[in-house]
Amino acid sequence: MRILMTGAAGKVGTLLRPRLARDGRTLRLSDLQPMEPGAGEEWVTADLADPEAMAAAMKGVDAVLHLGGQSREHPWADIVHANINGTQVLLEAAYKEGVRHVVLMGSHHAAGFHTRPDNGEDLPDYAFPRPDTYYGVSKVVMEALGSLYHDRFGMNVTVIRLGTCNEGPLDTRGLATWISADDLACLVEAGLTAPGYHVVWGVSDNPRRWWSLEEAKAIGYVSRDSSEPFAAGLIAEHGEPDLSDPVHDRAGGIFTLNELGGKW
Template structure:
């Protein structure tokens, strides 16, 4: 089996590479930055917005894990070119190559302006908090289109915070451990149909449903709570009234990411 991973040099891609390694599996690593391949890996230096390059990268591919694109807010034209058009180029290349399974990295920022409640349901209606969030809504919509029109199996992962360990109080609720990220990816690569799944571990303080993830075979094993004593000792108890904890998108909903601030030189 050959899996094309776009954005392989990024944070999530770097964490996943050793965890997705399997005998009989080849990971084809694609990124704008050069990647040094290891055992069971191939490297392609290419831009996800380049149709010719993506067509070549799909040769012999059985499934696609699309992580490529900007991972934080950028001006509209950047988001449009890379995150939105890039996803179209990837899906169109996959369709033409006959790839049947695609996993798309969405984000909690697709629904960031929803107030936090006891547990956000699966398939929560979009309320993006940024242009970046809009690109994730569009990614989910494109995935739906390519499933319904072309029969492609597509799973969209609304990823929370995927790091080696939680970095702040918010991540006690939103953390996706690297090992659970790999478990979720494996389940998604095997899932038929179209799904939108929360990318989160089984956190004691979790905000998001795990029902749809479990329905496709994802069984999270990690819990950010083991890091809570140290984080609370350092940062204090979480304030449920703060933007970080009152809205699903946290600080992405704040004025620092207003469009006027994005277009200024930094």
């Protein structure tokens, strides 16, 4: 089995590469930044928005994990080129190559202005898009493109509304939004075989989380990690989080604050 991983040189790609390695599996790594492939890996340099380059990168591929694009807020033209045009070009190349399974790495910023539900329940898996940035808008378009290529062409697509993926949560907000690299790898594996179209929250089963895991569990995700072992140290350093503060009350956290202006 050959999996194309775009954006392989980035933080998430670096975390996932060793965790997705399997006997009989080849990871075809793609990015604009050159890197040295390891055992069981191949390397291609490709601009996501270049149809010829993506068609070449897609040759002989069985599934796609799409991590590539602008990972932070940028001017609109940059976001459109990398994240919107790039995703469309990638999906078109996958369709023409006959790829059946695609996992798109979306973001919680696609729903950033959603707040904690008043009823104490989790924010639903398919919460209506409420993007907090141009970057968030691009992830909404990613979800829409995935839906289109599923409905029109029968491609199996899973979009992960990724939370915070690091070796551990970096602050008290992360106690709710964190997903471990091992859990993210498990969620990606589930998406690589899941039939249909799905939007799932990318978060570990943290006691403080407020994003639903029902859809992720439905496609086979089993979270084995929790942010709670980090809680005492983070709270000692930063204090108990104020859940009425937009940083903790809104899915997009600090990226929803007006004073950030165009910088985000």
